[in-house]
Each structure stands twice: as C-alpha cells, then as structure tokens.
Amino acid sequence: MDDQTVRTICYLSRLRLDDEKSKKILSDLDTIIEMIDSLSSTDTENISPLYNPLEETARKFNDEIKSDNNKELFLENAPESDENFFLVPKVVD
C-alpha cells in the first residue's frame, strides 16, 4: 500500500493512526494483503458470488411500527443529549 492509498483508506474508515504505531500497522496490512492476494490463483470464471451461506433466508417483512417510542431509553446511552436530541459539535456557522 502506498502512502496515498493508506491516507485514503484511513479517511474512509474515519481512523487516525498514531505515528509510533502506524509503521507496524502498515507493515501488517501489507502482510495481510500478500496473503489475500493468493485468491487470484483460483479460477472463478462463471462462478456467481455467494454473499450469504443460506441464500434463501434474506426475507423482507412489512414495515410496521411494533414497539413503543423508547426515546428516553435510547438517549440514556448518548454521550451528550438535550431533551429529545443527540448533541454533536456545531456543524454550521
């Protein structure tokens, strides 16, 4: 992975790597990529991807409201909240 790719992937992941650790993590990523590169040796022409082991199970259900509004309960776990809202740093001036 070159520096630019690493910067892009870190940003897409919303992660920052500490300077002292980043060298180790980046060398680990290269080792992992080397391992997964071995997949290219398998012939997969005309093989459809298998995204779920039991393909028939991804059922849909009707979009019906089934539970009470547990607003207060859910807000209890919020790092910061105010009445009915999750609080975040200001996003507009």
Next chain:
Amino acid sequence: MQFKTIKEINFGLVSKKFSVEELIKDTFALINENKVLNCFISLNKENALARAKKIKVSKDSHLLSGIPIAQKDLFCTKGIKTTCGSKMLESFYPPYSSKVEEALNAAGSICIGKTNMDEFAMGSSNETSFFGNVHNPWKKGFVPGGSSGGAACSVAAGLVPAATGTDTGGSIRQPAALCGLTGIKPTYGRISRWGMIAFASSLDQAGPICRTAEDCSILLDAMTGYDSRDTTSLNLDPTNTYADLNKSYENLRIGIVDEFNVDALSKESQTLFNESLKVFESLGASIHKISLPNINQSVPTYYVIAPAECSSNLSRYDGVKFGHRSLEAEDLESLYINSRSEGFGDEVKRRILIGTYVLSAGYYDAYYKKAQQVRRLIKNDFEEAFKDVDLIVSPTSPSEAFEFGSKGTQDPTELYLEDLYTISSNLAGLPALSMPHGFVNGLPVGIQLIGNYLEESMILNFANRFQQSTDFHNAKPTFEGF
C-alpha cells in the same frame, strides 16, 4: 459445586440436595476465588441472587431451570453492561436483551455475568480485549483461545457449567479445544442474531460451550428457533438434539480431508487423531478419504469477507448515539475520527482498514467479489463431499494452547492460521463441533466434527457416544502456575 455438569446440578436441585439460592451464592464465591483468571468483565450478582430466590426446581422444570450461565459480553443484556471487550462500549448499557438472553431466561437459567472476549470478537487468543488477557486454567500465562476465551475459561475452571459463545471463524470451537471443553456452532440461521453485537453478519453464529456434548444439546435446544427480528433466522422449530441423543445413527461414514494434511501436525497430535479415528470405528463408523479442492483458500477468503463486513458493521460507532466519545473534538468530522481512533484497539483498526480497502473502488472485484466466488466453490466442495459421507472430521486447531505474546506479534497472519480448520464451516454456514480428545504437552486439544446443514442432532449424538467411550471430557484443569 465446582466442575458439575448441567445434568448433575439439575439432579441436585430436583432432589433438594441444595437450593438455587445456595447454588448461585456458591457460584459467586467460586468466581471471587478465581479472579486471577480474568474471565468475567462484569458480574450480575444482585439480579442473579434475586432471581435465584424466586426459582423452585421440580422434576417437571426445564433442565436449565436455576442453572447459572455465563453470557459472552457480546450478547446485549438489558440493563447489564455489554462491552464486547472494547473501550468503545466500556459504559454501554443495552436498552434491550438479545434473543439468546430472552430464550435462556425463559428456560429458567440465571445469567451470572458477562465473559471476557477478544475485542469485537476479533482474535483467536483473547489477547485483544480492552479488559486484559484471560488465562487458560490449565496453565497460567497461556491463552484460552478466542474470541470466546472468557466463556471457555469460566466453564473449564468449573465456575459455571455452561457459557454462551459466538463463532465467526472458530470462536466457539477453538477456545473449547484449547480449554478441554465441548462447543458447537450450529447451522447459520439456527440461532437468532437479534441483540448479538455484529462483527461479520454472514458468518456470525451463536452456540454453547459446556463440559459435555449432552450439556451442549440442552443449551442448544433452548437457544435455537425462528425469530422474525433476524431476517436470516431459519423458519424452523427449535432443535430437538437432546431427545435425539438416544436415536440410533447406524453405519456413519466419516470423511478425512486430504487437503487438511494432518501429517504436517506434531507426532503427538497425529497419534491422538489416529486414536480417535479408531474409537470412531469402534462405534460402527467407517473412515473415508475425501477431497475439498478449494479448502486451502478458506483463510484468505475469510480475511477478505470478515473484515469487509466488519468495516461496514463497525461504522455505527461514531461517538454520537452511544459508545465512546472523544473529548478532543473541534467539529463533527474530528468527533468521528477521534472517537473511533481512541475507542478501537489495534486489531479492530487493522480489520476495519483491510475491509475498507477490499471494498473500495478499484479493489472490489479483485478482492471482495473474488472472495465471495471462492466462497461458493468452498460451499460446492462440501455439498459434493456430503454425497459420500455423513460427517467430516479434522483437528480443531493446529496446536495446543500457547503462551501470551508468542504468536502473531510480528506477523498477524500467524495467528489467523489458528483458524485453519474451523473457518470453512463458517464460510459455508455448516454446523460444527469441537470436543476434547487428548493432551499435547499436558494441555488439552480438540477434534472437530463438521456435519451437513441442519444435522446438529447427528453431530451431538455421535459426540455423546464418543464421550461415553472416552474420558477426556472429565479431565479437570491442573491450574499450573496459579
């Protein structure tokens, strides 16, 4: 009460040798005496004792009535802290319970506490937990396996008769093997994932870790069943494996996988494997060589798919609605980045980065799509093999328990190879069990049985018969060095 099975405790409760309250008090005393193992992240003492007072067990009660159970800290438990082994969820109190917790409660069992685990279930040695390493009760300073390391440790040390685990690439079976226990990952979709904190949704599956196959069947039957809240839940009745323990499965054909190359294992491991095959034959089974041509691609396939799903699932941790929030945020973007960078450990970061990489434009086809195509080939290989055999057998893990810090520190893929034998059944969604079958260097090792889809009864029945002919499951840890 230490080292008792569910069946033995149930007998004690029904015959009034002790009460549920005495049992639960004794359990907490045992946990307190064995704190050094670090197998629990939090205890549920007050609630458990209050519940124990209300439970009266008779011969008509469910076999799990009054039984103390340790829940992996990945199952949401209403009002009980649920951390998933991460700083990110250090102070998370779920507003609802998982289906597994609901089901075990309904059966009358008592949640004793939440067990330590690799952070977000990513690891094979329980060394990635924010809450510290868990010791293997067989030897201090040695890993219990992972990611359900605390669960396996709590049962192996005899503190509880049973624990729940989850298995994304071997996280029930490998710790069960390294701690001398029995553990089963059922068919994908058998147990609802509702309220299970997601790692890799197409691979994650819950299951029991116990001392015996018989106890596993009791717990499994209580955990399985359809749940409309999980869209991948199989629309089937709960399993009936306990009743099927007495069923007669004649002339089972058991396959040994050529590509697993058991000859490359240590001499001791090979000897144990061959001796177990002889026991299988004495039980009326026949042994056949089979080939799974694409099985050696399981590890690279898994290390594309699991990180990809993890990078997507863990995007929800942003410091806004729940979980760790950084105090160093100037704007929304830095709130996300700082909260995630402070809240996740190194292994989780590694996997999120790899997952993001394989899903990103330009690499998607070469890695993600390719891995899902190889996954189908692996599944096809199993389907072909199960035309000729009823069960597939392999070692559970390439080696016995190892010392903290001895694997994966220089090269992370060294630790990934711990899951060499277990990963393929997650990719294909097949049920698989590990049970103890001997010792290498004084430490327990396991043998794995993989069955065809929905064949949990056959697997547990055969494991139970193996345990009626052998004594490995009765061995108790020596607590060396403690």
